Amino acid sequence: MNDLEKNRFMREYWLNSLTDAQMNAFETEWFSNDEDTELLELVRGNLINDYLTNSLPPSALNNFENHFLLNNAQEIAIAQSYLELSRQAQNESRRPNIWKTMAEALSSFKRIPQIAFAVLLIGAFVLLIRFYNSTPADIGGIDDDFTSSNAIIFGIL
Amino acid sequence: MSFETKRVLKKDWVLNAEAFQKLLFSLDTDIEKASTIYEDIRKRLIRQFRANQSQIPEEQADEVFNRIARKIYEEGFILDNSNPYPYFHSMARYILLEYQRESRRKLISLQDLSMSEEPLYNPKEVFAKFTERLRNEAGLNFLEECRRNIGEKDIAILERYNSTDGEKKKELRRQLAEDLGKSRNALKISINRIRKKLLDCAREKLAKIEPAD
Numbered sequence: 529m530n531d532l533e534k535n536r537f538m539r540e541y542w543l544n545s546l547t548d549a550q551m552n553a554f555e556t557e558w559f560s561n562d563e564d565t566e567l568l569e570l571v572r573g574n575l576i577n578d579y580l581t582n583s584l585p586p587s588a589l590n591n592f593e594n595h596f597l598l599n600n601a602q603e604i605a606i607a608q609s610y611l612e613l614s615r616q617a618q619n620e621s622r623r624p625n626i627w628k629t630m631a632e633a634l635s636s637f638k639r640i641p642q643i644a645f646a647v648l649l650i651g652a653f654v655l656l657i658r659f660y661n662s663t664p665a666d667i668g669g670i671d672d673d674f675t676s677s678n679a680i681i682f683g684i685l
Numbered sequence: 686m687s688f689e690t691k692r693v694l695k696k697d698w699v700l701n702a703e704a705f706q707k708l709l710f711s712l713d714t715d716i717e718k719a720s721t722i723y724e725d726i727r728k729r730l731i732r733q734f735r736a737n738q739s740q741i742p743e744e745q746a747d748e749v750f751n752r753i754a755r756k757i758y759e760e761g762f763i764l765d766n767s768n769p770y771p772y773f774h775s776m777a778r779y780i781l782l783e784y785q786r787e788s789r790r791k792l793i794s795l796q797d798l799s800m801s802e803e804p805l806y807n808p809k810e811v812f813a814k815f816t817e818r819l820r821n822e823a824g825l826n827f828l829e830e831c832r833r834n835i836g837e838k839d840i841a842i843l844e845r846y847n848s849t850d851g852e853k854k855k856e857l858r859r860q861l862a863e864d865l866g867k868s869r870n871a872l873k874i875s876i877n878r879i880r881k882k883l884l885d886c887a888r889e890k891l892a893k894i895e896p897a898d
Contacts, residue, residue: 556774
């Protein structure tokens with residue numbers, strides 16, 4: 529039996545659509561080892577997920593609802609609630625978050641501070657050159673003592 | 686003797702040394718071989734109950750042995766020792782059904798049910814009732830807590846595994862296994878374990894808010 533066939537029979541096992549003889553043979557085989565038992569559990573979980581996401585074919589749906597659903601209603605209700613929580617969480621993560629959007633916008637402008645710093649540095653340099661080239665008289669509103677002391681300082685510099 | 690009385694007597698029957706000897710003898714006349722077969726059957730039964738999401742697989746496996754031992758001891762039942770497994774597995778299925786019926790009784794509001802007999806259930810109504818209970822009784826908060834306890838990484842893996850649908854399913858799951866650096870079998874085992882953890886956590890928490898019978 530290949531994997532695909534095994535998977536199909538396992539689904540039929542859970543849907544109660546095997547004959548008694550098949551049921552006896554498969555149970556004897558599958559429960560003799562851990563691997564098949566794990567696979568059987570996985571198929572069970574996938575079946576529940578398919579039911580909750582409306583992916584079961586009509587024939588399987590009928591068996592699922594008439595047999596499996598009744599006997600495992602609590603488990604399936606729990607799985608459905610988890611699915612709803614997961615959808616909610618996904619929707620929330622898709623909804624734009626103002627702080628996240630701002631952070632992203634800012635990060636896309638991450639070179640701006642470097643450019644601004646460079647412009648400021650150049651501006652300061654230009655101002656410094658202009659300041660050196662100007663005479664004390666060019667600086668208006670300064671008293672004589674201050675200008676003369678400044679001239680001395682600039683002379684030293 | 687009513688059906689209910691018979692049922693109670695069967696359940697209350699306690700395995701004694703003589704009945705256990707007879708059970709072993711039914712499996713094989715060589716006591717050592719019989720013990721090995723007994724252990725093998727017990728392991729298989731535990732797997733069967735686990736696969737059915739039983740919370741007490743060991744206890745239920747022992748219950749299977751008790752029932753069959755009683756049948757052999759009291760009713761003279763003859764077990765087919767050339768292949769005893771199917772009989773044990775079908776008894777396990779029967780016990781599972783009993784257990785599921787019992788759980789339904791406990792979980793569905795008592796006022797809706799007559800306790801004297803097994804009422805006719807509409808599966809969709811039973812399911813709707815369970816879903817409603819989960820929504821009404823702080824159930825969703827508990828489930829949210831369980832999701833958090835499992836951790837974002839595992840939840841993301843499960844959601845990615847479950848979200849795949851249709852023909853692409855196989856390919857997307859193969860891709861998921863590759864992304865996680867796991868073989869497909871290892872991925873299957875991980876998915877099983879995550880699902881189990883979520884279910885066990887939910888059941889444990891819900892048991893606290895369900896009324897005692």
